[in-house]
Amino acid sequence: MRNVAYKPANHIVAHRGAFKKNGFPENSIASLKEAIRLGCAGSEFDVRMSADDSLVINHDPTHNKLEIEKTGYAELIQHLLSNGEKLPTLREYLVAGSENNKHTDLVLEIKPSGLGSERAQKIVDRVVDLVKELKPPYRIVYISFDYNMCLHLLKRMPKAHVQYLNGDKTPDQLKEAGIRGMDYNFSVFKKHPEWITRAKELGIVLNVWTVNDLTMMQGFLDQGFDLITTNEPEEGLKK
Numbered sequence: 001m002r003n004v005a006y007k008p009a010n011h012i013v014a015h016r017g018a019f020k021k022n023g024f025p026e027n028s029i030a031s032l033k034e035a036i037r038l039g040c041a042g043s044e045f046d047v048r049m050s051a052d053d054s055l056v057i058n059h060d061p062t063h064n065k066l067e068i069e070k071t072g073y074a075e076l077i078q079h080l081l082s083n084g085e086k087l088p089t090l091r092e093y094l095v096a097g098s099e100n101n102k103h104t105d106l107v108l109e110i111k112p113s114g115l116g117s118e119r120a121q122k123i124v125d126r127v128v129d130l131v132k133e134l135k136p137p138y139r140i141v142y143i144s145f146d147y148n149m150c151l152h153l154l155k156r157m158p159k160a161h162v163q164y165l166n167g168d169k170t171p172d173q174l175k176e177a178g179i180r181g182m183d184y185n186f187s188v189f190k191k192h193p194e195w196i197t198r199a200k201e202l203g204i205v206l207n208v209w210t211v212n213d214l215t216m217m218q219g220f221l222d223q224g225f226d227l228i229t230t231n232e233p234e235e236g237l238k239k
Contacts, residue, residue: 008041009103011221014233015210016059017043021234025081027057029088029096036097036104040233042141043097044107047090049123050076055090055130061114063087069115090127094136105139107229109165110153112146124149128156143183154178163207171199181205183229186216196223214239 017024017031018038024031027045035043046059054073061068064079077086088096090108097106110127113120131140144150145165154162154177163181164174167188174182182199186208189196199206209229211217217228217236230236 008105008227009039010041010237011226011228011239012040012233012236013042013044013105013107013207013209013227013229014038014040015044015229015231017045018233020231025083025085027059027088028081028083028085029093030083030085032093032096032106033099035233036099036101038233038237040104040237041227042105042107042229044109044143044229045093046109046111047123047127048111049113049119049126053122053126055123055126057088057090057093059111061111069113069119090130091134094130094134097138098136101138105141106136107141107143110142110144110146110149112144112149117148120146120149121152124152125156128153131157141181143181150179151177161205163205165209171195171202171204174204175202179204181207183207183209183227185209186211186220189220196225200224 014035016026018034019026019031032043045057047055048058048068049055050068050073051070052072063076080086141161142153143163143165150162150164162179163183164179165183167184182204206225207227208220208225211228211230212232220228228236
């Protein structure tokens with residue numbers, strides 16, 4: 001039994017975009033466009049904020065050995081990605097996600113801040129303000145390892161589809177908080193298989209990361225998972 005209230009185009013979320021097969025940089029606009037071209041249910045990407053409050057797309061806290069939270073955007077973009085792209089802003093990424101996109105959710109991970117809770121809250125506020133300004137035509141799924149960031153986002157956008165990543169909350173705790181998805185590492189679900197059943201009972205979306213082994217992928221699909229986050233979206237779409 002799957003969550004009937006959540007009907008993605010398929011079960012595949014491209015982790016940091018569809019980057020691997022074509023050698024695109026992770027989190028690049030090229031990897032996003034490829035995930036959309038493939039028809040993935042979602043394309044995941046990571047948001048951080050520079051020293052001058054620019055929202056940028058990068059997984060690691062550093063870019064070319066520069067600490068993003070302590071470096072201005074003008075300096076960060078002097079260092080291009082391997083395909084010649086500059087470090088994308090969130091605005092550029094969301095706009096690019098609108099092009100020829102009829103079915104791919106943008107799965108927006110807000111990375112925790114290393115500079116304290118006030119800055120973490122500010123990052124959430126800036127993300128929300130930008131989304132409200134742009135009003136993108138596709139669905140955005142918000143994810144984070146920082147539980148308080150998830151809660152603050154829900155205060156700003158009570159109807160937002162938020163999924164939690166850290167693996168330390170039960171389905172009942174997520175339901176009570178208004179968090180709609182349990183987006184945990186596969187090891188968490190192996191440790192707590194009872195959470196799978198309970199999440200289904202509560203209507204919590206089940207997403208598992210990062211699953212690249214096709215046998216394991218099929219196993220989670222057989223258990224009724226709604227989404228599989230993978231670095232191998234091309235193979236996953238064959239399932």
